[in-house]
Amino acid sequence: xxxxxxxxxxxxxxxxxxxxxxxxxxxxxxxxxxxxxxxxxxxxxxxxxxxxxxxxxxxxxxxxxxxxxxxxxxxxxxxxxxxxxxxxxxxxxxxxxxxxxxxxxxxxxxxxxxxxxxxxxxxxxxxxxxxxxxxxxxxxxxxxxxxxxxxxxxxxxxxxxxxxxxxxxxxxxxxxxxxxxxxxxxxxxxxxxxxxxxxxxxxxxxxxxxxxxxxxxxxxxxxxxxxxxxxxxxxxxxxxxxxxxxxxxxxxxxxxxxxxxxxxxxxxxxxxxxxxxxxxxxxxxxxxxxxxxxxxxxxxxxxxxxxxxxxxxxxxxxxxxxxxxxxxxxxxxxxxxxxxxxxxxxxxxxxxxxxxxxxxxxxxxxxxxxxxxxxxxxxxxxxxxxxxxxxxxxxxxxx
Amino acid sequence: xxxxxxxxxxxxxxxxxxxxxxxxxxxxxxxxxxxxxxxxxxxxxxxxxxxxxxxxxxxxxxxxxxxxxxxxxxxxxxxxxxxxxxxxxxxxxxxxxxxxxxxxxxxxxxxxxxxxxxxxxxxxxxxxxxxxxxxxxxxxxxxxxxxxxxxxxxxxxxxxxxxxxxxxxxxxxxxxxxxxxxxxxxxxxxxxxxxxxxxxxxxxxxxxxxxxxxxxxxxxxxxxxxxxxxxxxxxxxxxxxxxxxxxxxxxxxxxxxxxxxxxxxxxxxxxxxxxxxxxxxxxxxxxxxxxxxxxxxxxxxxxxxxxxxxxxxxxxxxxxxxxxxxxxxxxxxxxxxxxxxxxxxxxxxxxxxxxxxxxxxxxxxxxxxxxxxxxxx
Ligand SMILES: Cc1cc2nc3c(=O)[nH]c(=O)nc-3n(C[C@H](O)[C@H](O)[C@H](O)COP(=O)(O)OP(=O)(O)OC[C@H]3O[C@@H](n4cnc5c(N)ncnc54)[C@H](O)[C@@H]3O)c2cc1C
Numbered sequence: 001x002x003x004x005x006x007x008x009x010x011x012x013x014x015x016x017x018x019x020x021x022x023x024x025x026x027x028x029x030x031x032x033x034x035x036x037x038x039x040x041x042x043x044x045x046x047x048x049x050x051x052x053x054x055x056x057x058x059x060x061x062x063x064x065x066x067x068x069x070x071x072x073x074x075x076x077x078x079x080x081x082x083x084x085x086x087x088x089x090x091x092x093x094x095x096x097x098x099x100x101x102x103x104x105x106x107x108x109x110x111x112x113x114x115x116x117x118x119x120x121x122x123x124x125x126x127x128x129x130x131x132x133x134x135x136x137x138x139x140x141x142x143x144x145x146x147x148x149x150x151x152x153x154x155x156x157x158x159x160x161x162x163x164x165x166x167x168x169x170x171x172x173x174x175x176x177x178x179x180x181x182x183x184x185x186x187x188x189x190x191x192x193x194x195x196x197x198x199x200x201x202x203x204x205x206x207x208x209x210x211x212x213x214x215x216x217x218x219x220x221x222x223x224x225x226x227x228x229x230x231x232x233x234x235x236x237x238x239x240x241x242x243x244x245x246x247x248x249x250x251x252x253x254x255x256x257x258x259x260x261x262x263x264x265x266x267x268x269x270x271x272x273x274x275x276x277x278x279x280x281x282x283x284x285x286x287x288x289x290x291x292x293x294x295x296x297x298x299x300x301x302x303x304x305x306x307x308x309x310x311x312x313x314x315x316x317x318x319x320x321x322x323x324x325x326x327x328x329x330x331x332x333x334x335x336x337x338x339x340x341x342x343x344x345x346x347x348x349x350x351x352x353x354x355x356x357x358x359x360x361x362x363x364x365x366x367x368x369x370x371x372x373x374x375x376x377x378x379x380x381x382x383x384x385x386x387x388x389x390x391x392x393x394x395x396x397x398x399x
Numbered sequence: 400x401x402x403x404x405x406x407x408x409x410x411x412x413x414x415x416x417x418x419x420x421x422x423x424x425x426x427x428x429x430x431x432x433x434x435x436x437x438x439x440x441x442x443x444x445x446x447x448x449x450x451x452x453x454x455x456x457x458x459x460x461x462x463x464x465x466x467x468x469x470x471x472x473x474x475x476x477x478x479x480x481x482x483x484x485x486x487x488x489x490x491x492x493x494x495x496x497x498x499x500x501x502x503x504x505x506x507x508x509x510x511x512x513x514x515x516x517x518x519x520x521x522x523x524x525x526x527x528x529x530x531x532x533x534x535x536x537x538x539x540x541x542x543x544x545x546x547x548x549x550x551x552x553x554x555x556x557x558x559x560x561x562x563x564x565x566x567x568x569x570x571x572x573x574x575x576x577x578x579x580x581x582x583x584x585x586x587x588x589x590x591x592x593x594x595x596x597x598x599x600x601x602x603x604x605x606x607x608x609x610x611x612x613x614x615x616x617x618x619x620x621x622x623x624x625x626x627x628x629x630x631x632x633x634x635x636x637x638x639x640x641x642x643x644x645x646x647x648x649x650x651x652x653x654x655x656x657x658x659x660x661x662x663x664x665x666x667x668x669x670x671x672x673x674x675x676x677x678x679x680x681x682x683x684x685x686x687x688x689x690x691x692x693x694x695x696x697x698x699x700x701x702x703x704x705x706x707x708x709x710x711x712x713x714x715x716x717x718x719x720x721x722x723x724x725x726x727x728x729x730x731x732x733x734x735x736x737x738x739x740x741x742x743x744x745x746x747x748x749x750x751x752x753x754x755x756x757x758x759x760x761x762x763x764x765x766x767x768x769x770x771x772x773x774x775x776x
Contacts, residue, residue: 129739132666133667134738134739135667135668135672136667139667139669163739208744209742209743209744209749211744272530273528273530274530274766275532275576282766284770336756336760340530340531341530341531341555341761342554342555343601343756343757344555344601344761345555345598345599345600345601346599346600347598347599360596361527361555369601369753370601372756373742373749373752373753376734377739377742380738380742381739384738389677
């Protein structure tokens with residue numbers, strides 16, 4: 001047993017670190033580090049930089065232009081990027097839909113979509129959840145009706161998706177749609193790629209507790225989708241969706257980002273005074289920071305154990321989602337408490353990258369409460385933590 | 400033991416509850432928050448008419464001669480409706496500072512105006528470095544002829560921008576953290592040298608940074624004894640904390656009710672999500688948190704009047720500790736159990752959670768009161 005990274009892995013980490021340090025635009029990392037608002041261009045610019053370097057698709061096989069890195073390398077990359085304040089690479093195209101297309105898509109889909117995903121020409125959204133279907137995803141109702149036509153076979157899509165992250169930026173959305181209502185609910189679902197610029201698609205913002213526009217409702221009214229946009233076989237959408245789940249598990253621990261936030265928290269708590277002394281020296285507060293740090297140490301090794309295991313990450317990976325989000329949330333909570341009464345001022349305008357107004361209180365305090373409330377989402381999205389617990393209890397513990 | 404409130408108190412509560420339910424729904428509140436001053440004159444006038452703006456003041460000062468329990472009943476209802484009007488800053492904190500420190504003349508002049516809804520107060524106590532420590536006062540008041548000159552920066556003054564008069568703590572002697580040497584002043588916000596930077600707070604209210612630059616006040620601006628304001632500040636703060644606890648309990652009740660209703664109506668997997676035992680137990684814990692908080696809030700509402708400062712401090716801090724924790728748990732659980740809806744700004748649930756979290760950050764968080772509790776033994 002050796003819990004150290006190999007020489008090669010350490011060298012790889014150095015390589016990633018120096019590349020990211022040198023090439024991550026400062027205006028972007030400033031926004032990430034100071035919890036300012038990111039806009040489309042920030043993500044696209046960074047992804048294009050990674051694309052040029054050949055690093056935008058760590059998880060893809062070489063034949064499609066990916067890095068084919070080992071899980072440990074991918075983790076090192078994620079950790080360094082997160083730690084240094086890179087925006088998270090948008091997962092919807094690169095991490096979610098791409099592996100589905102690679103494994104189940106047609107030749108045309110691979111040739112057309114994969115290069116556009118790599119180059120960030122398309123921005124994808126995930127169209128799974130609906131108003132009536134969140135945790136119970138297999139109950140989706142958005143209907144896609146097959147129409148045979150001389151001008152080209154197509155589907156007519158009607159229904160609504162919701163909570164669509166950054167759908168306002170997207171021109172493509174992959175959807176779970178119902179193509180058959182006569183069979184078992186899982187078997188009537190198909191995986192459809194929809195051009196969001198098609199007539200009949202409407203995107204409406206949902207404003208979250210921090211008054212940001214991060215999620216949307218997406219309406220489909222009589223939307224015509226070419227039949228060639230169906231991935232794989234009709235009725236197999238559920239299988240593909242489950243395949244995809246296995247692909248999103250390892251990035252969710254967010255170890256690098258949490259390490260960064262932990263450091264920031266300590267820096268804040270060192271500046272904040274309590275009874276005239278740094279808050280960080282207050283035993284009550286310090287012990288709470290220690291609790292989170294200990295959990296994070298454990299999570300890192302748990303993650304590496306999952307990544308190093310010979311078998312593909314299974315339901316145990318739900319541990320990473322639960323613990324990873326617990327830690328992220330605890331850090332936002334402690335940061336909010338660290339700033340004391342300066343948690344109250346709420347100035348969304350100050351979160352714009354180019355804002356030049358007069359600050360209120362220390363700069364680091366400005367977004368603390370907003371981020372705390374924003375991060376409540378982490379235990380809800382991507383399969384809520386209750387659903388993750390159900391997965392573990394059923395599939396791991398056999399209860 | 401008697402936990403029953405009087406008929407009059409019952410009446411006061413019912414009429415306020417009825418008014419808020421009818422006139423202060425989600426959309427009405429949203430419009431009020433979006434308005435320029437961030438609260439409604441109409442609602443304020445109605446509060447004056449109902450008598451709640453002077454409920455705790457002596458009749459001699461234009462009030463209704465109520466007890467601390469009356470204030471708590473009012474705050475409980477305001478909490479249920481997450482009402483954003485400046486009741487806490489004007490009537491509870493500002494009002495009790497005047498009531499406890501002011502001269503007979505000052506009380507008559509100020510409190511009757513407050514009770515009639517004609518005057519808004521704000522308490523400018525905190526500073527950039529003070530966190531929750533009332534004794535940490537760097538703002539200075541130097542003698543200047545018969546009066547004083549004030550210099551300094553007061554931080555996160557609740558409803559500071561809309562206030563007509565400010566109750567300001569300032570140092571007349573001693574070092575920044577000394578218990579002695581603090582005095583209170585009643586300052587007209589329009590005085591020359593007062594600069595106000597107003598802003599929204601995340602819970603839908605308003606606050607301000609207020610800077611004093613060579614602000615001249617007369618001798619009649621002094622509230623209470625010079626150099627000896629800390630005990631009064633602590634008493635007023637304890638009263639205000641108790642009121643925040645009552646408000647929090649109201650918010651918890653309403654938020655729990657909304658969440659339990661959602662558990663019954665939201666369907667997933669072909670049944671109400673409330674049928675999942677994992678969620679049932681969470682709901683029960685939320686209910687227990689609320690009941691335990693209510694018990695301590697009630698105890699504090701009586702003991703806040705205790706002549707023994709240690710008994711008063713211990714009980715009030717106990718309530719604030721519990722409410723800080725329970726408010727966090729209930730707020731977070733309510734959001735979680737609402738799923739995606741919980742993080743939408745279009746649902747009331749998240750707004751209750753915001754208010755509960757900010758109550759923890761007002762006049763001392765859990766850690767502040769945990770230390771105070773231990774030292775008041
Ligand atoms: C910020 C944000 C971004 C999102 N982005 C996307 C996106 O881009 N694309 C997309 O498709 N979706 C997205 N989602 C949707 C997300 O996947 C759903 O919110 C999530 O699956 C929960 O569904 P729901 O909101 O309908 O809650 P519900 O399923 O109604 O759940 C409500 C509560 O009940 C619990 N619950 C439900 N069933 C059970 C059970 N069997 N046992 C125990 N507890 C249970 C849940 O855990 C939750 O606490 C996003 C959500 C958020 C908040």
